[in-house]
Amino acid sequence: MIRREFEPLRFAAEMLARSAMKTPRAARNWLSGTNAPDAEALIELMASSDSIAAEVNALVQQRRKEREGEKCRGLN
Numbered sequence: 001m002i003r004r005e006f007e008p009l010r011f012a013a014e015m016l017a018r019s020a021m022k023t024p025r026a027a028r029n030w031l032s033g034t035n036a037p038d039a040e041a042l043i044e045l046m047a048s049s050d051s052i053a054a055e056v057n058a059l060v061q062q063r064r065k066e067r068e069g070e071k072c073r074g075l076n
Contacts, residue, residue: 001051001052001055001056002016002030002031002037002045002052003030003031003033005049005051005052006027006031007031012027012031013027013028013031014027016030016031016045019044019045019048019049020037020041020042020044020045020048021041021044022037022041022044026041042056
């Protein structure tokens, strides 16, 4: 989703880095698929992009639905 949002842009890595408050090198790694953003960077990206936030939230809802009825270990 990050690649789809930013890769078409001319200065994708720089814009992505600015949005996530990380380095352009980290952003290039995300765009290439070498690494994924850490939680802090993902939250920053979600705060700066409604489409990324919507897609991440949709994935969370999908996982919750798949796990319906399952309980986390350690919970009563």
